[in-house]
Amino acid sequence: MRIELSDSAVKWQAIARAYADEYLQPHEVEAELSDGVLPDEITRRNKQRAIDLGFTAIDVPKAYGGLELPLVEQVAIWEQLGRVTNALSWCFPEPQTWMFEACSEQQIENFILPMMRGELKDCYAITESGPGSDVAAIEATAKQSGSSYVLNGEKWYVTSGNLADFFWFQAKLPEENDEALFLVDQGSDGVEVIATPKFSHSYAAHHPTYRFTDVEVPLERRVGKPGDGMAFTHSWFRHERLMIGARCCGAAARLIEEATRFANGRIVDGASLSEKQAIQFMLADSATELWASRLMTYEAAAASDRGEDLKALHNRCSMVKLFVSEMANRVADRAVQVFGGRGYMRENVAERFFRELRVDRIWEGTSEIQRLIIARNLLKRGLDNM
Ligand SMILES: Cc1cc2nc3c(=O)[nH]c(=O)nc-3n(C[C@H](O)[C@H](O)[C@H](O)COP(=O)(O)OP(=O)(O)OC[C@H]3O[C@@H](n4cnc5c(N)ncnc54)[C@H](O)[C@@H]3O)c2cc1C
Numbered sequence: 001m002r003i004e005l006s007d008s009a010v011k012w013q014a015i016a017r018a019y020a021d022e023y024l025q026p027h028e029v030e031a032e033l034s035d036g037v038l039p040d041e042i043t044r045r046n047k048q049r050a051i052d053l054g055f056t057a058i059d060v061p062k063a064y065g066g067l068e069l070p071l072v073e074q075v076a077i078w079e080q081l082g083r084v085t086n087a088l089s090w091c092f093p094e095p096q097t098w099m100f101e102a103c104s105e106q107q108i109e110n111f112i113l114p115m116m117r118g119e120l121k122d123c124y125a126i127t128e129s130g131p132g133s134d135v136a137a138i139e140a141t142a143k144q145s146g147s148s149y150v151l152n153g154e155k156w157y158v159t160s161g162n163l164a165d166f167f168w169f170q171a172k173l174p175e176e177n178d179e180a181l182f183l184v185d186q187g188s189d190g191v192e193v194i195a196t197p198k199f200s201h202s203y204a205a206h207h208p209t210y211r212f213t214d215v216e217v218p219l220e221r222r223v224g225k226p227g228d229g230m231a232f233t234h235s236w237f238r239h240e241r242l243m244i245g246a247r248c249c250g251a252a253a254r255l256i257e258e259a260t261r262f263a264n265g266r267i268v269d270g271a272s273l274s275e276k277q278a279i280q281f282m283l284a285d286s287a288t289e290l291w292a293s294r295l296m297t298y299e300a301a302a303a304s305d306r307g308e309d310l311k312a313l314h315n316r317c318s319m320v321k322l323f324v325s326e327m328a329n330r331v332a333d334r335a336v337q338v339f340g341g342r343g344y345m346r347e348n349v350a351e352r353f354f355r356e357l358r359v360d361r362i363w364e365g366t367s368e369i370q371r372l373i374i375a376r377n378l379l380k381r382g383l384d385n386m
Contacts, residue, residue, distance in 0.1 A: 027042060077246075151171055155167075188215050192210065200358060251331075299316075321365065
């Protein structure tokens, strides 16, 4: 299934594939059977290899020593990393371009460049229990008091909170009728884990609930200028939604390959499973839907690289997230069916992806929220401007 890519994208694709195949994939079952946690030396080795390959610098501007890869090339990388279960590819920090637009030079020096060097890891504290999907309605507050902001709020599902060195904390500024992100050190006075729920997947990265009570941060920890509001959170959403699309394409490709290999080798009724039309149809639908998904994901990335209209790009990232995450879930369901009872074993890649891909229809905005964004765009701007 070929998509025309630049030589550089093909090179990065091969680098990421080799990394996924050699460093990550061999440890999936071990991770699955130990709550996602690998021995320290393996985790350290995988992180260092990712840094050496340049993965922490792919979305960093050249002016700061980064690689500043076009988004198409970043998609080519994340598609390959998406082939691996148990989030083993989350072993390195990911500084992103928007951070260099949002942050002051001091913040870049103290937080973002150390991420590129692998010295610091971040996590996002945005979602709250009450407003949930309605991110605009969050209730966490930041109030200025002398040379500090005082932060209060409760944040749910903070992915990697157990591994991160600092939070991006989203809060309202009631006195300014504004809102902003704040950089908060892990372990600051007033930051408390109030729950570490178990989720369907087995990941080393947990998603704890945090309470922030009168947490004081210096004024310089506010990200962006007054009036920026949620602009940078939206930049993050766009990036993540596109990369969820990329990872889901990689997962679907792996599932189709593995299910096809199994169907070819498994003999039932004196013939190989792959000769049964019922099985062929599941594989054919999966391959067709994957091709459509890859085309839209790479095209959305290319549109971003061409610098097209931001509202249209926001809409297309929602379309990618919606369509590709739902495609990957259908493919995982079919793959389990092709494997039969074997597909229900945790040692089987189809079983793991069947559980793990479910959250791609929920986080970074549920499928319903993506549909609302797309419908609003259609109704306001018309089909030609989406
Ligand atoms: C494993 C995991 C990791 C996560 N990591 C992070 C993280 O690192 N940082 C972070 O800030 N958040 C994170 N999240 C939060 C995630 O983004 C939210 O769970 C998601 O946005 C949905 O919010 P909610 O769970 O409150 O669901 P709700 O908002 O309560 O939604 C419940 C249901 O109602 C539907 N719904 C809601 N509003 C509407 C509407 N207007 N129209 C139609 N249907 C609607 C939803 O689609 C959903 O089906 C994570 C979540 C999970 C599960």
